[in-house]
Amino acid sequence: MRYWAAAKAAAGTAEEPYAAATLAEALAAARARHAANPEFARVLLRCSFLVDGDPVGSRDHAAVRLAEGGTVEVLPPFAGG
Secondary structure, three states, X not given: OEEOHHHHHHHOOOEOOOOOXXXXXXXXXXXXXXXXXXXXXXXXXXXXXXXXXXXXXXXXHHHOEOOOOOOEEEEOOOOOX
8 A cells, every 4th residue: 555645744654564355454454554544544534545656536446456466546635746
């Protein structure tokens, strides 16, 4: 998982590995890993996600399959586009 901007600040890291079959599982594990920082969970609520370069959009995160060795980009809202 690659974190950008406010997500990176809240996670305290730019990226970390995931071991999950779906985006929902990966995000749940990330929330648990960063449970000591409640701001992380709040930031995730506002984020959009790219999975291997494809926007997730409004799809159910439980239905978004992750490939082993793939990339999840965690993108908080950016000012100015």
